[in-house]
Amino acid sequence: MSWSIAEVARASGVTSRTLRHYDAIGLLPPAWVAGNGWRHYEQEQLLRLQQILLLRNLGLCLQAVAEILERDSRDGTVVVLRRHRRRLIEEQERLRRQLRTIDRTIDEMQEGGNMTADTMFDGFEHNPYEAEARQRWGDEAVDASYERMKGWTPADADKARAGYGRVHDGLAELLADGVAADDGRVQELVDLHYEVTGLFWTPNAEAYRGLGQMYVDDERFTRNIGQGNDALVAYLREAMSVYADTRLR
Amino acid sequence: MSWSIAEVARASGVTSRTLRHYDAIGLLPPAWVAGNGWRHYEQEQLLRLQQILLLRNLGLCLQAVAEILERDSRDGTVVVLRRHRRRLIEEQERLRRQLRTIDRTIDEMQEGGNMTADTMFDGFEHNPYEAEARQRWGDEAVDASYERMKGWTPADADKARAGYGRVHDGLAELLADGVAADDGRVQELVDLHYEVTGLFWTPNAEAYRGLGQMYVDDERFTRNIGQGNDALVAYLREAMSVYADTRLR
DNA sequence: GTACGTGTTGACGCAGCGTCAACCTCAACA
DNA sequence: TGTTGAGGTTGACGCTGCGTCAACACGTAC
Numbered sequence: 005m006s007w008s009i010a011e012v013a014r015a016s017g018v019t020s021r022t023l024r025h026y027d028a029i030g031l032l033p034p035a036w037v038a039g040n041g042w043r044h045y046e047q048e049q050l051l052r053l054q055q056i057l058l059l060r061n062l063g064l065c066l067q068a069v070a071e072i073l074e075r076d077s078r079d080g081t082v083v084v085l086r087r088h089r090r091r092l093i094e095e096q097e098r099l100r101r102q103l104r105t106i107d108r109t110i111d112e113m114q115e116g117g118n119m120t121a122d123t124m125f126d127g128f129e130h131n132p133y134e135a136e137a138r139q140r141w142g143d144e145a146v147d148a149s150y151e152r153m154k155g156w157t158p159a160d161a162d163k164a165r166a167g168y169g170r171v172h173d174g175l176a177e178l179l180a181d182g183v184a185a186d187d188g189r190v191q192e193l194v195d196l197h198y199e200v201t202g203l204f205w206t207p208n209a210e211a212y213r214g215l216g217q218m219y220v221d222d223e224r225f226t227r228n229i230g231q232g233n234d235a236l237v238a239y240l241r242e243a244m245s246v247y248a249d250t251r252l253r
Numbered sequence: 254m255s256w257s258i259a260e261v262a263r264a265s266g267v268t269s270r271t272l273r274h275y276d277a278i279g280l281l282p283p284a285w286v287a288g289n290g291w292r293h294y295e296q297e298q299l300l301r302l303q304q305i306l307l308l309r310n311l312g313l314c315l316q317a318v319a320e321i322l323e324r325d326s327r328d329g330t331v332v333v334l335r336r337h338r339r340r341l342i343e344e345q346e347r348l349r350r351q352l353r354t355i356d357r358t359i360d361e362m363q364e365g366g367n368m369t370a371d372t373m374f375d376g377f378e379h380n381p382y383e384a385e386a387r388q389r390w391g392d393e394a395v396d397a398s399y400e401r402m403k404g405w406t407p408a409d410a411d412k413a414r415a416g417y418g419r420v421h422d423g424l425a426e427l428l429a430d431g432v433a434a435d436d437g438r439v440q441e442l443v444d445l446h447y448e449v450t451g452l453f454w455t456p457n458a459e460a461y462r463g464l465g466q467m468y469v470d471d472e473r474f475t476r477n478i479g480q481g482n483d484a485l486v487a488y489l490r491e492a493m494s495v496y497a498d499t500r501l502r
Numbered sequence: 503g504t505a506c507g508t509g510t511t512g513a514c515g516c517a518g519c520g521t522c523a524a525c526c527t528c529a530a531c532a
Numbered sequence: 533t534g535t536t537g538a539g540g541t542t543g544a545c546g547c548t549g550c551g552t553c554a555a556c557a558c559g560t561a562c
Contacts (some may be wrong), residue, residue, distance in 0.1 A: 005472075010508065023513090025313050025550055040558065062358070064353045066549075085359050092355065101340050102312045107310070113327055245391050246531050259539065271538090274519060290541050291526065314517075 006035060006044040016053055023053075031070050032056060064088055117136050127185075152176075167200035172229060175243070185242040195245040209252035216244035257291040258388040265302055272302075275455035281305060281388050305476060312335055406464035420480055424492070425485055434491040435499075446489075458501035 006136050013020045024185065026032035032052055034043035045053075052073065068088060135174045174193045183190055201207060207215055218226045219237050228239050262269045275281035276292065281301055283292035301322065308318045318336060321330050354418040394458075423442045432439055450456060456464055468474045469490050 008509080019551080021552085022550065024510090028547095042558090043509090061351070067317075082359055082362050085355055085362070089352065089355050089359070092348055092352050096352070099312075099341055099345050100369070102274050102310070103338065103345070106311050106334055106338050106341065110331055110338070113331050113334070226458065257539080268520080270519065270521085291527085292540085316517090338506095423554090 006046050006051070009034075009043045011203070012045045012050065012053070016050075016057065018057070024055070026053075026066075026246075029066065029070075031066055031073075062088065063092060080215075167203075168229075169195060171197045171200070172236070172240075175240055176233065178234055179239045185239060186246045190243045191247055191250075194240075194243045195251070197244070198247065207252075209248040212248045212252060213245050216241035216248075255295050256299070258292045258294070261294050261299065261302070265299075265306065267302075267306070273303070275315075276318075277301075278315065280322075311337065312341060353396045382401070407428050416445060416452075417478075420446045420449070421485070421489075425482065426490055428485055428488045431501075436486060439492045440496055440500075443489075443492045446493070446501075447496065456501075458497040461497045461501060463472055465490035465497075 007015070009020045009023050013023060023043070025030065027034060032049060035046035035049055036044050038044060054070070055073060056066075056069055059072060060066070063086075064072075072084050073083065125159055139190075169192050175190065177194070178190055198212065199205075201212075201215070219229055220241050226234060229237050229240065256264070258269045258272050272281065272292070276283060281298060284295040284298055285293050287293060297377060304322060305315075305318055308321060309315070310335075313321075313333075317333055321333050324330065420442050427436070427439055427442070447456075447461065450461075450464070468478055468486050475483060477488050478489065483494065
């Protein structure tokens with residue numbers, strides 16, 4: 005008893021194209037091929053097809069399916085399945101992160117935000133270039149920062165979005181008024197700056213001074229923060245340095 | 254102030270190939286292209302790139318990213334994000350199912366099972382061709398069956414794996430001994446058969462009779478159950494019919 | 503004879519780039 | 533001035549798992 009490719013396709017729910025593909029890559033050759041080129045499948049091939057479809061339903065790629073079916077050893081199979089299991093778990097974690105972020109984003113947009121850099125990236129403006137951040141500070145620091153962001157309440161997200169902007173705006177006014185960097189009003193704003201920064205990581209005195217210096221040294225930060233007003237960035241660095249000296253450690 | 258493609262690539266962490274791709278599909282054209290063909294990016298493009306990367310991190314395809322950036326309307330964006338959110342949730346559900354199945358499979362294999370049809374497909378031998386099952390019984394029935402399988406305890410899975418096999422083996426003996434289909438020993442086995450079937454769905458008297466008839470009518474079931482012994486399948490149908498008459502409804 | 507259903511191989515298409523290859527530009531150094 | 537090296541450019545193929553033609557052969561029924 006043998007089945008044609010269309011019969012197998014109908015019974016199994018895959019298309020004949022798929023069966024031809026499985027033949028082409030050697031995953032499921034037909035039992036025999038007639039003189040006219042027609043493929044014929046026997047029960048053995050149907051059983052193999054069932055195994056293939058089940059493994060594919062587990063999300064394994066055809067390569068992995070082939071590995072399992074070729075080896076045909078319990079231990080080897082379990083190894084492949086465990087490897088795949090780890091991948092599934094990572095995938096799940098990735099999905100969880102994406103869902104959390106997308107929910108937050110939808111919330112923020114419905115509160116009247118829009119897609120300009122202002123609302124969508126305020127929380128990230130001090131961390132806009134992740135790849136370089138990883139180079140500069142190391143993977144652990146960046147990952148830790150993301151970990152921290154995962155625990156944000158909506159109020160935290162709000163603070164992160166608006167916080168730096170308020171600091172910069174306030175500082176610009178005080179600078180224009182000629183207020184000294186160690187003035188209480190300036191230091192109050194820096195306190196907010198430190199608090200917002202704390203949403204991402206917790207710098208000690210030295211690190212906080214270094215952050216201020218980096219704002220000055222790295223033109224990308226200078227541009228983002230000062231918006232053309234380089235004196236403002238220098239002012240912020242100075243104020244952060246004072247803050248570090250007097251309030252941290 | 255403008256940046257070359259390599260500078261943008263370094264700062265953003267994507268490759269220059271990616272940037273060229275984004276240019277090619279019109280997602281992120283450079284600010285201007287010099288006479289020698291060199292791409293130059295300005296701050297505006299960097300901001301757009303940030304938005305692209307953020308949306309891509311949410312798992313959106315570039316098509317969807319483009320939609321969002323082109324429309325630039327809050328409502329449209331939220332619609333796209335919500336649509337994507339639904340996809341993410343479906344994906345999550347799929348992963349959950351795959352993980353449950355793979356865990357069960359690993360467990361079973363470590364208990365000494367192997368990858369032959371016996372152990373891996375016993376639970377499915379009465380439902381091997383899902384697509385056709387959906388045609389024959391409808392989506393709701395098949396989905397309900399899967400729902401039921403999700404609630405299986407390990408003991409249930411065990412029963413599903415081994416149950417039908419025990420029924421068929423026992424029936425083959427009784428048939429060989431010439432025991433009548435309405436004999437108590439046969440009906441006891443059918444009771445087990447009904448119980449195992451109940452793991453997938455709950456047939457009433459008529460449906461159960463129909464199931465027995467289908468075993469006879471459909472050669473694939475006949476083959477799986479009788480293993481060449483067609484009389485056994487007829488015997489089972491007869492016994493199921495008696496069981497339906499006397500024990501169901 | 504011909505019409506229709508089913509089979510075949512071959513080829514392109516899809517998403518999002520990675521990875522050559524072959525060639526051009528620009529600044530620096532011998 | 534020639535060479536070198538680090539940039540840039542445009543193709544073009546490769547990957548996954550098939551879907552979807554196209555062009556052609558085969559088999560059976562009318």
